[in-house]
Amino acid sequence: MSKISVKNFNLYYTNFHALKNININIKEKRITAMIGPSGCGKSTLLRSINRINDTIEGAHTSGEINISGKNIYDTEMDVDVLRRNVGMVFQRPNPFPISIYENVAFGLKVNRIASNKSVIDETVEKSLKAVLLWDDIKDKLRKSALDLTLERQQRLCIARVIAVAPYIILLDEPCSSLDPVATRRIEELMIQLKDEYTIVMVTHNMQQAARISYDTAFMLLGELIEFEKTEKIFTNPSRKETEDYVTGRFG
Amino acid sequence: MRKIIDTVIETVIFICAILSIIFVVLIFGFLFKEGFAFFKDFGITKFITGKFWNPSSNPALFGILPLIVGSTLVTVGACVIAVPIGVMTALYISEIAPKGIRDILKSLVELMAAIPSVVIGFVGMITLVPFVRIFFNIPTGLTAFSGSIMLAFMAMPTIVTISEDAIRSVPWHYKEGAFALGATKWQTIRRIVLKAAMPGIIAAIMLGIGRVIGETMAVMMITGNAAHIPDSIFEPVRTMTATIAAEMGETVRGDMHYKALFAIGLVLFVITFIVNFIADLFLGKSKNK
Numbered sequence: 028m029s030k031i032s033v034k035n036f037n038l039y040y041t042n043f044h045a046l047k048n049i050n051i052n053i054k055e056k057r058i059t060a061m062i063g064p065s066g067c068g069k070s071t072l073l074r075s076i077n078r079i080n081d082t083i084e085g086a087h088t089s090g091e092i093n094i095s096g097k098n099i100y101d102t103e104m105d106v107d108v109l110r111r112n113v114g115m116v117f118q119r120p121n122p123f124p125i126s127i128y129e130n131v132a133f134g135l136k137v138n139r140i141a142s143n144k145s146v147i148d149e150t151v152e153k154s155l156k157a158v159l160l161w162d163d164i165k166d167k168l169r170k171s172a173l174d175l176t177l178e179r180q181q182r183l184c185i186a187r188v189i190a191v192a193p194y195i196i197l198l199d200e201p202c203s204s205l206d207p208v209a210t211r212r213i214e215e216l217m218i219q220l221k222d223e224y225t226i227v228m229v230t231h232n233m234q235q236a237a238r239i240s241y242d243t244a245f246m247l248l249g250e251l252i253e254f255e256k257t258e259k260i261f262t263n264p265s266r267k268e269t270e271d272y273v274t275g276r277f278g
Numbered sequence: 279m280r281k282i283i284d285t286v287i288e289t290v291i292f293i294c295a296i297l298s299i300i301f302v303v304l305i306f307g308f309l310f311k312e313g314f315a316f317f318k319d320f321g322i323t324k325f326i327t328g329k330f331w332n333p334s335s336n337p338a339l340f341g342i343l344p345l346i347v348g349s350t351l352v353t354v355g356a357c358v359i360a361v362p363i364g365v366m367t368a369l370y371i372s373e374i375a376p377k378g379i380r381d382i383l384k385s386l387v388e389l390m391a392a393i394p395s396v397v398i399g400f401v402g403m404i405t406l407v408p409f410v411r412i413f414f415n416i417p418t419g420l421t422a423f424s425g426s427i428m429l430a431f432m433a434m435p436t437i438v439t440i441s442e443d444a445i446r447s448v449p450w451h452y453k454e455g456a457f458a459l460g461a462t463k464w465q466t467i468r469r470i471v472l473k474a475a476m477p478g479i480i481a482a483i484m485l486g487i488g489r490v491i492g493e494t495m496a497v498m499m500i501t502g503n504a505a506h507i508p509d510s511i512f513e514p515v516r517t518m519t520a521t522i523a524a525e526m527g528e529t530v531r532g533d534m535h536y537k538a539l540f541a542i543g544l545v546l547f548v549i550t551f552i553v554n555f556i557a558d559l560f561l562g563k564s565k566n567k
């Protein structure tokens with residue numbers, strides 16, 4: 028069943044046509060990977076799914092992105108509610124310069140999901156457990172989040188997203204600032220999370236896409252070239268450009 | 279040839295630097311020498327806690343508590359007015375105002391900083407002072423309250439400019455992270471931007487206070503210059519700076535009164551030094567983040 032369905036979607040940065048007539052159906056509770064050379068529009072497409080691109084001056088769109096059947100670009104869409112339901116993890120870990128606890132509690136407070144201290148405590152614990160961080164930092168919850176290692180910062184950013192109970196999680200090259208060991212651990216985490224969340228992930232690392240994703244989208248110069256089962260993309264792509272890219276002939 | 283020019287320029291710059299250091303040291307030396315001489319003769323506790331300042335009575339009374347209270351009252355009052363308005367203005371300029379309005383506001387604030395304090399004092403004297411007298415129905419408009427308002431005007435440019443800098447340098451990815459979690463613009467400003475910029479904002483406030491404590495001209499013209507401990511902010515007060523400026527001309531070089539004014543200068547210096555030191559502390563904190 029498809030959760031996110033993109034229809035004839037275009038995005039312009041002022042005059043620059045960054046996404047050209049994109050059509051794609053992303054399945055529920057699967058990991059979908061987006062690959063393609065630098066500048067092809069992967070981040071732009073990902074950032075369109077929670078409308079965080081709205082914050083960029085000059086960005087405008089046409090077409091639809093439907094989530095659970097509702098077009099999120101509809102005028103009556105409440106963007107804050109959308110972003111609560113569609114969480115996002117960025118390329119560079121970006122915990123807030125406040126305590127670990129407050130980082131996870133942030134989404135609960137701003138969305139008025141919980142105000143009761145014991146409920147917040149419980150959710151913070153649950154979220155940190157989900158990203159396998161709890162045991163290591165349960166005594167340091169009041170410490171600044173900026174003192175954590177990069178891997179832990181990224182886990183914290185994922186925990187922060189999970190805390191508000193989204194149904195979709197978008198990740199933009201979540202491992203690109205991590206070492207290989209940390210990368211594998213975050214990948215394992217994503218595999219665990221996919222049972223509960225629909226995950227869309229941009230990656231530059233083709234092994235990573237091959238290892239953990241169910242479907243893979245290949246983009247080039249603002250266009251979606253091919254969208255298929257990951258296995259097919261990497262072993263038997265239908266398009267010449269895809270083959271050239273996955274076999275490393277350019278990129 | 280070019281080598282020679284280089285050496286000459288370097289030497290000139292070096293001499294200038296040394297000279298400015300020497301001047302500063304000399305000023306300190308003078309201040310300390312005269313100030314300490316006074317402390318020795320009169321007693322530091324009696325000086326700081328004495329309730330009466332009356333250099334021409336017999337025996338002369340050199341208690342600066344009323345002056346300290348005067349300075350503190352005017353300064354605190356100025357902060358109460360200038361800090362919220364200044365920080366809000368900084369927030370508005372850096373986060374909310376559309377580009378055109380932002381540029382206009384920024385130049386206005388810079389213009390404000392360029393107004394000489396005598397002019398502020400003068401304008402305050404003919405507009406604010408009568409207004410305060412009539413509006414609050416009190417015998418005179420020359421009060422600590424009027425002084426606070428004028429000083430707030432002087433502290434505001436410093437507070438706005440430096441806070442705005444601090445707010446604008448909050449990294450975009452913090453804000454993006456907050457938006458992505460469903461925070462509204464205002465929630466993001468209140469919970470993330472202000473927190474991240476807080477060290478810079480505190481430094482801005484301290485520097486603003488530093489400017490206000492040392493201010494002389496405007497307070498002398500507006501606060502009424504009565505050296506007694508006031509019961510409320512709607513009474514005249516006299517500040518330390520105004521005392522030095524007003525009385526230095528009446529003293530005889532080397533006498534008690536003369537030295538007492540230096541001792542006030544020393545107290546003032548210590549206070550400003552502490553305030554600036556705190557500002558530096560926070561400025562450093564906001565830079566190396």
Ligand SMILES: Nc1ncnc2c1ncn2[C@@H]1O[C@H](COP(=O)(O)OP(=O)(O)OP(=O)(O)O)[C@@H](O)[C@H]1O
Nearest residue numbers: 040043045063064065066067068069070071072083
């Ligand atoms: N804020 C912006 N303003 C103008 N153009 C932009 C902006 N952001 C991205 N672009 C342009 O849009 C195109 C797509 O950018 P995008 O960041 O989506 O690519 P990407 O596939 O994520 O690349 P990378 O792999 O390097 O992250 C690029 O040509 C880029 O220069």
Ligand SMILES: [Mg+2]
Nearest residue numbers: 069070071199
């Ligand atoms: Mg990108």
